[in-house]
Every structure is written in structure tokens, then in C-alpha cells.
Amino acid sequence: MNNSFFARNPSVLIFIACLAFFTLVISILSEGFGVGLVSTSFVKTLGKTLCLCLIALAMDLVWGYCGILSLGHFAFFGIGGYMIGMWLMFARTEIIVASSLAEAEIPPTAQEVSDAIGNQIFGVVGGSDIPLIWAFADNLAIQLALVVLVPGILAAVFGWLAFRSRVTGVYLSILTQAMTLALSLYLFQNESGLRGNNGLSGLQNLPGLDDVPQSAVSLWFFWASALALGLGYLLSAWVVSGKFGSVIRGIRDDEARVRFLGYSVEGYKLFVFTLTAVIAAIAGALYYPQAGIINPGEIAPIASIYLAVWVAIGGRGRLYGAVIGAALVSLLSTWFTGGQAPDIPLGFYTIQWVDWWLVLLGLSFVAVTLFAPRGIGGLFDYYSGRFAPNRHGADLGPDAGSLREQEAQK
Numbered sequence: 001m002n003n004s005f006f007a008r009n010p011s012v013l014i015f016i017a018c019l020a021f022f023t024l025v026i027s028i029l030s031e032g033f034g035v036g037l038v039s040t041s042f043v044k045t046l047g048k049t050l051c052l053c054l055i056a057l058a059m060d061l062v063w064g065y066c067g068i069l070s071l072g073h074f075a076f077f078g079i080g081g082y083m084i085g086m087w088l089m090f091a092r093t094e095i096i097v098a099s100s101l102a103e104a105e106i107p108p109t110a111q112e113v114s115d116a117i118g119n120q121i122f123g124v125v126g127g128s129d130i131p132l133i134w135a136f137a138d139n140l141a142i143q144l145a146l147v148v149l150v151p152g153i154l155a156a157v158f159g160w161l162a163f164r165s166r167v168t169g170v171y172l173s174i175l176t177q178a179m180t181l182a183l184s185l186y187l188f189q190n191e192s193g194l195r196g197n198n199g200l201s202g203l204q205n206l207p208g209l210d211d212v213p214q215s216a217v218s219l220w221f222f223w224a225s226a227l228a229l230g231l232g233y234l235l236s237a238w239v240v241s242g243k244f245g246s247v248i249r250g251i252r253d254d255e256a257r258v259r260f261l262g263y264s265v266e267g268y269k270l271f272v273f274t275l276t277a278v279i280a281a282i283a284g285a286l287y288y289p290q291a292g293i294i295n296p297g298e299i300a301p302i303a304s305i306y307l308a309v310w311v312a313i314g315g316r317g318r319l320y321g322a323v324i325g326a327a328l329v330s331l332l333s334t335w336f337t338g339g340q341a342p343d344i345p346l347g348f349y350t351i352q353w354v355d356w357w358l359v360l361l362g363l364s365f366v367a368v369t370l371f372a373p374r375g376i377g378g379l380f381d382y383y384s385g386r387f388a389p390n391r392h393g394a395d396l397g398p399d400a401g402s403l404r405e406q407e408a409q410k
Contacts, residue, residue, distance in 0.1 A: 005238065012237045015320055016230055023226040032219035040215040043222050044290050049330045050225035051287035052310075054232045056326035057319060058276035058283070059307050064316035065240050066272045067252030071304045072176030073280045075183050076151040078299030080281030081288035082187075083147040085200035088289060090137035091207035093120050124198050131193030147285045148278050155277030156270065163266040163273075168255065180301045187296035199295025203288055221290045228286055229323075232279055236319050239275070248272060309365045315377025324376050333357060 006013050026046060029038040055077050062068045097116045101108040108116075119128040136142040162175055190196040206217060239245065250258040251265055259265045288294040306329075314325020335341055336357040344351040353360075368375055 005241065009237050009241055011320060012234065015233055015323070019226060019230050019233075023223065026222065027219060030215065030219050030222075032213070032215040040218050043215075043218045045331075045334055047218065047222035047225045047290045048287050049327055050222070050229045051283045051290070052330045053323045053326045054225070054229045054283035054286075055280045055307065056310050056314070056322040057229075057232050057236050058279040059311045060314075060316060060319060060322035061236050061239065061279075062272055062276040063308065064311060064318070064322065065245065065252060066248040066269060067255070068269060068273060069170075069173045069308065070176045070273070070276075071173050071301060071308065072180040073276065074303040074307055075180040075299050076155060076277040076280040077284035077287070077303075078183075078294065078296075079151045079154070080147045080284030081294045081298070082194060082200065083143055083150060083281075084285040085203050085288055085294050086134060086137040086194075087140050087143040088203045088205075088207065089121060089200050090117070090134065091140075092202060092205055093117050094138065095207055096120070122195065125190040125195050127190070133193045144285075147281055151277045151281035152274055155274045159270045159273040163269050166266075177301045177304065180299060180304055184296045184300050187299070197295060197297075199293055199298075200288075201293045203294065204290065204292035206289075218290065221286065225286050225290075228282060232282075233319060233323070235279075239272075240319070244268075306361075309361065312365060313368050313375055315375030318375070318377035318380075320380070321375050321377025328376070329361065333361075336360070 026038055026043065028034040030036070030043050031038070031040050032043070055073065059070070059073055062070050062073070094113075094117055097113060097120060101113060101116065114130065115128060118130040122128060122130070130137075136146070158176075158179060162172060167175060186192055187194055188197055194200065204214065204217070206212070209217065240248070247258065247263055248268055250263075251268060255265055288298075307326075310325040310329045311322045312325070313329060314323065315321025336353040339354065341353040343353070372378060
């Protein structure tokens with residue numbers, strides 16, 4: 001018998017193959033290197049959708065498999081975006097300032113260049129000094145490391161404090177939501193050093209690549225997003241398989257029993273919470289250069305609630321369900337709120353989908369919760385026969401007659 005990882009998880013190979021085929025088709029049809037049937041703006045939309053699928057994977061891992069309903073994972077998503085955004089904005093501003101000062105008769109000093117950069121970036125909030133948190137903004141390698149380290153450390157500290165106190169259920173959800181709200185309110189302040197409500201902008205322009213068209217840049221990020229999603233899916237599938245996956249499912253279903261069996265419940269939960277925070281941050285670091293801007297409103301608590309809705313619609317506890325839910329809702333949101341969905345005149349009232357999209361999303365969530373608790377992913381279970389087998393009247397134990405139909409119905 002073949003006991004390899006892929007033999008035990010055939011859906012992983014299917015997902016990777018579908019993702020590779022999708023990436024290849026979009027690349028061929030794009031304006032960057034293909035025939036131009038897919039516009040650059042739509043390639044960016046698809047790239048951002050892949051990033052949202054990646055954070056949905058993280059949400060499904062922490063909620064669908066471990067039972068931790070986190071309403072704060074979009075905070076880690078935003079932190080990843082801010083970390084890479086600092087380098088993108090600083091490096092591009094440095095090039096512009098250096099080019100401008102190079103025309104002066106007297107070569108500028110390093111301090112003059114630094115002051116000019118600070119004034120260029122922070123003049124919009126009435127400042128000119130470069131804050132301390134921008135100390136490594138000129139170093140890409142360090143900022144990439146901070147994409148992982150900052151949300152990882154924050155998640156580890158928060159998780160350690162919460163899990164060691166055995167905060168669970170709705171109380172833990174409220175705590176994660178409070179953390180996200182506190183971070184969002186802090187970033188709204190100009191004193192945060194991240195330009196307050198203005199956020200970081202111009203992130204779609206890669207420093208030193210002004211001659212490269214956006215059609216090519218968007219395709220690069222699309223490839224990077226697809227690669228990150230594929231690797232994230234592999235990692236998530238590996239985590240939930242084997243003994244580790246059984247333990248975190250046990251924590252989800254009956255935490256007290258797993259603890260009584262001698263497992264370090266807090267350690268498992270802390271690992272999953274921290275790992276998913278890092279995955280979310282990587283997704284954010286790829287998302288916001290494609291979006292072009294990030295501000296504190298992007299990481300408000302409502303965003304994390306939307307994330308939970310995506311996973312629930314797609315199918316909680318199924319990795320492919322989380323991806324399907326995020327992709328479907330994201331693309332539908334773009335279609336409905338982007339003015340592409342036609343309005344419906346009723347005579348006495350005209351339904352404008354820009355105003356009614358959130359209502360439609362909420363009704364969809366309620367409908368899935370009531371009538372299809374397994375989500376869209378449950379349909380795959382139905383057609384692939386992955387439900388529990390029908391054992392009416394059959395022996396359900398090692399000994400004949402150990403458990404019969406009458407007992408199975410209880």
C-alpha cells in the first residue's frame with residue numbers, strides 16, 4: 001500500500017494541477033506576455049483574489065480545523081502589507097529625491113537626502129522626520145524578514161497570554177476583535193509613523209523598474225500569488241494530516257478530553273495561531289502591492305468578519321472549501337460593487353447592487369448556515385461519496401453484534 005502524503009491526500013495534487021492550469025491560461029491570455037484577451041486590471045484582480053484565498057486557508061486552518069474563531073487575522077494581513085509597503089514607498093521616494101537633488105550644483109549631503117525623503121513621505125501629515133519604525137525601510141531583506149517576524153511575534157505573544165489563561169469560545173473571538181480594533185485605531189493616528197489615515201500609497205510602482213509596463217508587473221505578482229497559494233495549500237494539507245491534524249481536530253471537537261489525554265493543548269493552539277498569522281501576513285505582503293495602497297481602514301474588524309463568512313460559505317474544515325469561498329465571494333464582490341452588475345428596475349424602486357451587495361452576502365451566509373452547514377465544499381463530499389457510509393444493520397465494531405442499527409440511531 002502506498003502511504004505517501006499525496007496518496008493519502010489526492011485532493012492536494014488535484015488542487016495544485018488546477019491552480020497551475022489556471023495560472024498558465026491567464027498568463028497566455030494576459031496583456032503582459034500573451035494575446036491580450038485578459039486585461040491588466042483583471043489580472044491584478046485575480047492576483048489579489050489568490051492572496052485572499054491564501055488568507056482564507058489560514059482562517060480555515062485556525063478555525064475550521066483547530067476551532068479558534070479568530071476575528072483578528074486581517075490585522076496580520078495588514079501588518080504584512082505595511083511591512084513591504086514601507087520599503088516600496090521609501091525606495092521609490094529615495095530614487096525620486098536623488099534624481100531631483102542630482103541637478104543641484106552642490107552635491108547634497110546624506111542628511112539633506114534623508115530630510116527630503118522624510119518631507120516627501122510625511123509632509124502630508126505635517127511631519128518631515130523619518131520615524132524610528134522606518135529604520136530598516138531602505139533594506140529589502142530586513143523588511144521581508146519583518147513581514148514574517150512582526151506578525152509572528154505579535155501572534156505568539158497574544159496567543160500565549162490568551163491560551164495560557166484558557167480563554168476560549170466567544171470570549172477569545174472578542175479578544176481577537178479587540179486586538180484588531182486597537183491596532184486599527186492606533187494606525188489611524190498620525191503619530192503612529194505610518195501616515196495615519198493616508199496610509200501608504202503608490203505601492204504598485206516597483207522601485208527601479210519604471211520602464212517595465214504594469215501589464216508585466218501585474219503578471220509577476222499574479223505568478224507570485226499563485227506560487228504562494230500553492231505552497232500554502234501544501235503546508236496546510238501537511239499540517240492537518242497525520243497525528244498533528246488529528247490532535248487539532250480533537251481540540252476543536254472536545255478540548256477538555258484532549259487535555260486529559262496528556263496533550264499540550266495550549267502549545268498546539270499557539271503553534272496553529274502563530275503559523276496562520278504568518279501565512280496571513282505573507283498574503284498581505286503580496287496583496288497590497290497589487291492594490292497599490294494600504295490604510296488602517298483595510299484592517300478594521302469588519303474585514304476579519306468577512307473572512308469568516310468566506311470560509312463558512314466555502315466550507316469550514318475543508319481547505320479547498322476555504323479557497324472556493326474566498327474566490328467566489330471576492331470575484332462576486334468585484335462584479336457587484338464595481339458597477340458591472342446591471343441594476344434591476346422595479347418601477348417603484350431600482351435595485352442597485354452597489355448598495356445591496358452586503359445584504360446579499362449576509363443572506364447568503366445565513367442560508368448556508370441554515371441549509372448547507374458544510375458549505376460549497378460539502379457538495380464535493382456529496383458527489384465524491386466522502387460522507388460516512390450507510391451501515392444500517394451492519395456491525396460497527398470488532399465483534400459481531402457490537403453495535404447495531406438501533407444503537408446507531410441514538
